[in-house]
Each structure stands twice: as structure tokens, then as C-alpha cells.
Amino acid sequence: xxxxNSDFELVNSFIAGSESAFNKIVLKxxxxxxxxxxxxxxxxxxxxxxxxxxxxxxxxxxKDFQFKSSLxxxxxxxxxxxxxxxxRKKNLRQYFSFEDSETKGLKSKEDLVKNLEAxxxxxRVHEVLNxxxxxxxxxxxxRNFDELSYEEISEITGGSVGGLKANYFHAIKxxxxxxxxxES
Amino acid sequence: MKVNDKIILYLDDxxxxxxxxxxxxxxxxxxxxxxxxxxxxxxxxxxxxxKNILIEENYFSQMIPKLRGRIEERKKLKIIPKLAFGITTIxxxxxxxxxxxxxxxxxxxxxxMNTENAQNSNTEFSSILRNGSNQINLGNLSNEEAAKYDSxxxxxxxxxxxxxxxxxxxxxxxxxxxxxxxxxGIDQKEANDIYNQLLHKKIF
Numbered sequence: 001x002x003x004x005n006s007d008f009e010l011v012n013s014f015i016a017g018s019e020s021a022f023n024k025i026v027l028k029x030x031x032x033x034x035x036x037x038x039x040x041x042x043x044x045x046x047x048x049x050x051x052x053x054x055x056x057x058x059x060x061x062x063k064d065f066q067f068k069s070s071l072x073x074x075x076x077x078x079x080x081x082x083x084x085x086x087x088r089k090k091n092l093r094q095y096f097s098f099e100d101s102e103t104k105g106l107k108s109k110e111d112l113v114k115n116l117e118a119x120x121x122x123x124r125v126h127e128v129l130n131x132x133x134x135x136x137x138x139x140x141x142x143r144n145f146d147e148l149s150y151e152e153i154s155e156i157t158g159g160s161v162g163g164l165k166a167n168y169f170h171a172i173k174x175x176x177x178x179x180x181x182x183e184s
Numbered sequence: 185m186k187v188n189d190k191i192i193l194y195l196d197d198x199x200x201x202x203x204x205x206x207x208x209x210x211x212x213x214x215x216x217x218x219x220x221x222x223x224x225x226x227x228x229x230x231x232x233x234x235k236n237i238l239i240e241e242n243y244f245s246q247m248i249p250k251l252r253g254r255i256e257e258r259k260k261l262k263i264i265p266k267l268a269f270g271i272t273t274i275x276x277x278x279x280x281x282x283x284x285x286x287x288x289x290x291x292x293x294x295x296x297m298n299t300e301n302a303q304n305s306n307t308e309f310s311s312i313l314r315n316g317s318n319q320i321n322l323g324n325l326s327n328e329e330a331a332k333y334d335s336x337x338x339x340x341x342x343x344x345x346x347x348x349x350x351x352x353x354x355x356x357x358x359x360x361x362x363x364x365x366x367x368x369g370i371d372q373k374e375a376n377d378i379y380n381q382l383l384h385k386k387i388f
Contacts, residue, residue: 023248026247026248026251027248030244030247031244034244044239051247052250052251052254055247055251056251056254056255056258059251059255111239112239112240112243113237113239114239114240115237118237121230121233121237122237124230125231125232128231129231143196144228144231144232145232165196165198168196169189169192169193169196169198172192172195172196172228173189173192175227175231176192176224176227179227179230179231180223180227
């Protein structure tokens with residue numbers, strides 16, 4: 001999966017006081033963090049917020065990391081948790097806020113994907129994923145986009161393998177229904 | 185349209201060897217099932233295709249400087265809550281101290297006044313009793329003497345029970361009218377005995 005010896009050395013260097021070691025860790029994982037957050041949240045702005053939160057948590061908590069799991073797993077765990085928490089808070093804010101749909105629409109247009117065709121595909125994916133429950137979305141993304149096994153996903157989410165399989169099954173079923181209904 | 189659960193399990197590789205063998209044999213014999221499987225595979229591919237989309241490169245190159253800026257900001261902001269907490273705690277302690285100290289001095293003043301009054305009342309009453317008889321005969325008291333005894337007695341009772349002036353008013357008798365009313369129904373000897381017992385219990 002990843003070069004764990006290298007991660008181990010980088011973490012120890014950071015704990016010893018090397019800021020450049022932390023920069024190297026960020027460079028190594030920033031794209032994975034971003035895309036996982038993006039798929040969970042559905043847009044660039046929210047993903048950017050989550051990424052910043054995750055990196056700050058990494059900076060503050062890396063000295064306490066004890067290699068009980070791989071660094072990769074630990075980073076994914078933080079990213080997943082922060083994404084879910086961010087979305088829950090956002091739903092609450094939207095429920096109580098006076099933000100109109102036009103403002104929301106303008107925000108969603110801000111994106112860094114320049115290829116129009118790619119952007120359309122991405123928007124289509126997000127439209128479908130946003131309609132399935134968060135926990136099912138999480139498993140689907142980790143299984144299909146990050147190509148992780150159920151055991152690895154279990155380490156990240158803390159769920160049982162059986163539960164995760166059930167979540168994935170329901171996620172796929174829901175996605176198939178949504179896509180087929182759209183087509184028909 | 186109804187989703188085929190077996191296809192989902194097959195695509196996710198969640199079938200046992202036996203189940204897989206049976207399903208693949210069904211697949212071989214059914215063009216409809218083959219078409220359905222192909223549809224599901226295409227949908228999954230469409231959903232999971234956007235894996236390595238390129239975004240503006242400078243977004244990632246700016247990530248570390250942006251992070252460093254936020255870390256510095258948070259370090260500065262951490263001081264403000266601590267300061268606010270410290271000031272609030274000190275203010276709360278000062279307020280509690282002020283009210284406690286102020287109440288104590290007022291109480292001490294009231295207590296010393298009450299003690300002084302009590303002592304004065306006790307001295308005054310003792311001297312009244314010494315000058316007169318040790319036993320007070322209510323029937324022989326003049327209105328003035330009765331009023332004097334009652335006034336001193338009320339003072340002693342109010343000091344001992346820490347009564348307010350309003351409470352004393354409820355207890356004080358109008359010497360002429362109410363005392364006579366109280367004494368109706370009991371004879372002179374009984375009244376004297378009760379009165380003297382109360383006084384001697386309290387004072388001596």
C-alpha cells in the first residue's frame with residue numbers, strides 16, 4: 001500500500017523537530033486527502049475546508065501517533081471523520097440559515113477542474129453520491145475509488161467487516177436504482 | 185427497475201465458490217442476465233471513472249503555505265481565550281470575596297449590637313428583680329411597672345431569638361388590654377407561677 005518505512009522515518013523526524021518532514025508527509029498524501037474529502041462532500045470549497053482541518057489535526061496530533069495502524073490508514077480515518085462531521089454541521093447550518101439556493105448554486109460553481117467534460121462527469125458522480133447515506137457513501141468511496149479491502153476499510157471506519165459489506169451492498173443497490181431511474 | 189442482488193454480490197466478489205459457480209452457469213444460459221450484468225458494470229464504471237482528474241496544480245503547491253498561515257493564526261488566537269478565562273476567574277473571585285467580607289462585617293455589627301442590647305436588658309432586668317422581689321406578682325404591678333417589665337422582657341426575648349422589630353410587634357402585648365385578656369381564665373396564682381417560671385428559666 002505505502003512505503004511504511006519511509007512514513008515511520010518521516011514521523012520520527014517530525015517528532016524530533018523537523019518541520020520539513022511534515023511538509024514531505026503533506027506532499028505525499030495531499031491529493032489522497034483532497035479527493036477523499038471531495039468525493040465525500042461533493043464540491044471543491046467544502047473539500048478545501050476539510051483538507052485544511054485534516055492537515056491541522058495532523059500537525060497537532062502526529063506526535064501522538066504510535067503506528068498501531070499505518071500512517072495512510074490513520075490519515076484516511078481523520079479525513080473520513082472530518083468529512084462526515086463537516087457535512088452534518090453543514091446540514092444543520094442550512095436548516096437554520098437564510099442562504100438562498102442562488103447563493104448555494106454560485107458557491108458550487110467555484111471549482112479547480114478546468115476540463116469541462118471531466119467536470120460534468122464529476123458533478124454527475126457527486127449528484128448520485130449525495131443521495132445515499134453518509135456511511136454507505138463512505139464505504140462505496142473507499143472500496144471503489146481507493147480500492148481498499150473490507151479489512152482496510154474496517155480499520156479506517158471502525159465498523160465490522162459484515163456491517164461494511166451490508167453498507168456497500170445497499171450503496172450499490174441505491175446507486176443502480178438512481179442511475180437506472182434517471183435513464184428511464 | 186428492480187435491482188438484481190446476485191449481480192451486486194457477484195461484482196463485489198462476495199459469493200462463495202459454490203454460489204459463483206451456480207451464478208456463472210446461469211449467466212451462460214441467459215442472455216438477459218448477461219445484458220443485465222453488462223449494464224451494472226457500465227454504471228459502476230461511469231460512477232467510478234473520474235479517478236485521476238487533473239485540477240489546477242497551484243492548488244496543491246499552495247497547500248503547505250496556506251496551512252502554515254493557519255497554524256500561526258491559531259497560535260495567536262489560543263492566547264485570547266486563556267486571557268479571557270483568567271480575567272473572568274479573577275473577577276469572579278473578587279466579587280465573591282467582596283460580598284462575603286461585606287456581609288460578615290454587617291453581621292458582626294448587628295451581632296455586637298444585639299449582644300450589647302441583650303446584656304443591657306439582662307443587667308436592667310436583674311437590677312429590677314434585685315431591687316424588687318425575686319418573685320414578681322403580676323397582680324401587684326402598677327401599669328408602669330408592668331410596662332417596664334414587659335419592655336425589658338420583650339427586649340431579651342427578641343435578642344435571644346434574633347427577632348426583627350416587626351416580629352417583636354406581633355409578640356408584644358398591649359400591657360393594659362391584652363395582658364388582662366391573656367390572664368382571663370387562669371387565676372392569679374397560676375399566672376404568677378407561669379410568669380416566674382418563664383423568667384427564671386431564661387434569666388437564672
